[in-house]
Amino acid sequence: MRILVFISILLCAISSHAQDRRNHTPVKPGATEADIIRMAANITPSKEQLRWQEMEMTAFFHFGVNTFTDREWGEGTENPKVFSPSALDTRQWVKACKDAGFKQVIITAKHHDGFCLWPTKYTDHSVKNSDWKGGKGDVVKEVSDACHQLGVGFGVYLSPWDRNNPHYGDSPKYDVIFINMLTELLTNYGRVDEVWFDGACGEGPNGKKQVYNWAEYYKCIHKLAPHALIAIMGPDIRWVGTESGYGRESEWSVLPLGAADQAKIADASQSDMNIAPSVDCQTQDLGSRSKIKDAKGLIWYPAETDVSIRPGWFYHSTQDAEVKTPEKLLDIYFSSVGYNSVLLLNIPPDRRGLLNKNDVNAIKGLRTLLDKMYALNFASNAKITSNGVNEKAILDQQMTTFWTTKGEKEKGSIEIVLPKPQTIDVLCLQENITVGQRIEKFRLEYKVEDNWHVAARGTTVGYKRLVRFPSVNAKEFRLVIEESRLNPTISELGLYKSPVEIGK
Numbered sequence: 001m002r003i004l005v006f007i008s009i010l011l012c013a014i015s016s017h018a019q020d021r022r023n024h025t026p027v028k029p030g031a032t033e034a035d036i037i038r039m040a041a042n043i044t045p046s047k048e049q050l051r052w053q054e055m056e057m058t059a060f061f062h063f064g065v066n067t068f069t070d071r072e073w074g075e076g077t078e079n080p081k082v083f084s085p086s087a088l089d090t091r092q093w094v095k096a097c098k099d100a101g102f103k104q105v106i107i108t109a110k111h112h113d114g115f116c117l118w119p120t121k122y123t124d125h126s127v128k129n130s131d132w133k134g135g136k137g138d139v140v141k142e143v144s145d146a147c148h149q150l151g152v153g154f155g156v157y158l159s160p161w162d163r164n165n166p167h168y169g170d171s172p173k174y175d176v177i178f179i180n181m182l183t184e185l186l187t188n189y190g191r192v193d194e195v196w197f198d199g200a201c202g203e204g205p206n207g208k209k210q211v212y213n214w215a216e217y218y219k220c221i222h223k224l225a226p227h228a229l230i231a232i233m234g235p236d237i238r239w240v241g242t243e244s245g246y247g248r249e250s251e252w253s254v255l256p257l258g259a260a261d262q263a264k265i266a267d268a269s270q271s272d273m274n275i276a277p278s279v280d281c282q283t284q285d286l287g288s289r290s291k292i293k294d295a296k297g298l299i300w301y302p303a304e305t306d307v308s309i310r311p312g313w314f315y316h317s318t319q320d321a322e323v324k325t326p327e328k329l330l331d332i333y334f335s336s337v338g339y340n341s342v343l344l345l346n347i348p349p350d351r352r353g354l355l356n357k358n359d360v361n362a363i364k365g366l367r368t369l370l371d372k373m374y375a376l377n378f379a380s381n382a383k384i385t386s387n388g389v390n391e392k393a394i395l396d397q398q399m400t401t402f403w404t405t406k407g408e409k410e411k412g413s414i415e416i417v418l419p420k421p422q423t424i425d426v427l428c429l430q431e432n433i434t435v436g437q438r439i440e441k442f443r444l445e446y447k448v449e450d451n452w453h454v455a456a457r458g459t460t461v462g463y464k465r466l467v468r469f470p471s472v473n474a475k476e477f478r479l480v481i482e483e484s485r486l487n488p489t490i491s492e493l494g495l496y497k498s499p500v501e502i503g504k
């Protein structure tokens with residue numbers, strides 16, 4: 001009986017603690033800078049944001065009339081009959097991505113041309129008026145079925161900008177059509193994990209500019225697909241700010257909210273958040289101390305790095321020789337996943353409705369390079385000591401266990417003694433983000449004779465930080481956390497040798 005009482009007290013304590021942890025919070029008037037830092041250190045991702053971050057790599061499929069007209073932005077005037085894949089096989093797309101380590105895919109259900117890859121009731125500009133499968137085909141269904149069968153996450157890109165719809169620009173009328181389309185996508189295709197809205201907004205045929213009713217779009221998603229994250233023009237996932245595949249070295253997932261944003265979200269929970277925070281995604285510093293010190297609120301708003309494997313987003317046969325190499329993709333991996341963001345790599349299906357062999361070979365090659373690197377963590381048999389607690393956790397491959405300092409000490413160091421000297425040029429660090437993102441500055445040192453030298457330096461860590469540096473040969477290493485918001489945590493630490501020479 002006593003044990004039961006004890007367990008229930010413990011459970012209450014844990015759950016009230018869990019409730020304290022939120023992915024956004026207002027900052028009370030009069031809060032000091034120290035108060036704000038403490039609050040920022042305790043902002044954590046929602047369950048869905050955590051799942052998304054842990055996937056690390058997701059894939060984009062840009063496919064539609066542009067594939068057949070050789071364009072990047074269709075005008076919405078194309079004859080639906082141009083859409084004519086000869087051998088469409090979405091299982092091939094999803095399987096190739098899964099084998100290469102991509103955990104979720106997103107299909108362009110409707111791009112700016114307004115052509116819908118599913119037989120929607122709300123426009124004639126869709127697959128139902130093509131000859132593909134006698135007008136009975138549904139690409140969205142085929143992609144979602146393949147995802148659900150293969151255990152891969154499924155997401156939809158739905159362009160709000162629509163160059164075909166006659167009501168585009170007539171805001172309330174178009175909003176109803178857009179929400180009807182969203183409703184079809186979120187009710188007829190099983191679980192949807194991500195909805196990707198891009199911000200392009202052109203003029204409608206009536207010369208008027210559409211004013212999107214984002215709050216109503218989000219409401220529809222929260223009602224019909226509560227697990228789905230809303231990306232880019234949405235409250236859950238932010239654009240990293242480039243389409244190059246290269247994110248920021250100092251990448252904070254905790255961002256400040258201005259007074260206007262904070263007033264709008266007031267006490268909203270993640271599930272009814274109806275605004276996208278206004279952030280200039282192209283600014284270099286989004287979340288350092290100087291950025292958050294006057295914040296009116298704080299939010300977990302992590303970065304997604306989107307890039308295409310080819311120069312264009314859609315397939316063009318003229319670009320078959322310009323598919324990024326596995327080495328280039330690895331460089332992008334280091335500069336996206338390794339910079340605390342999720343990589344969204346676009347791999348556009350060709351006119352047959354298949355991923356081209358050049359693209360498939362490139363992502364296979366990326367997988368081989370990653371497997372080669374991650375196969376051997378030179379720290380895995382090391383002797384670890386530190387001035388903090390729970391050193392063993394950094395090598396147990398579990399994100400929920402972690403090393404930290406004693407009390408709320410902001411600085412700490414971990415010594416890593418390998419069984420014998422090794423040549424190393426990559427440091428991998430992971431924070432336990434279910435506690436918060438905290439580390440602001442660190443360095444890795446190595447010992448030669450009795451002297452410590454610096455091998456690498458870095459700022460933020462977050463979910464994952466990979467640092468490449470000119471290779472060093474040593475047996476003793478030391479990770480020094482120089483600055484942190486409250487006590488730092490390290491869930492995992494890896495010392496690796498890059499399969500591609502640094503700088504090549």
Ligand code: FUL
Pocket residue numbers: 072198199200306313
């Ligand atoms: C952009 C679009 O204009 C491109 O065509 C592409 O879809 C990219 C992912 O987003 O805003």
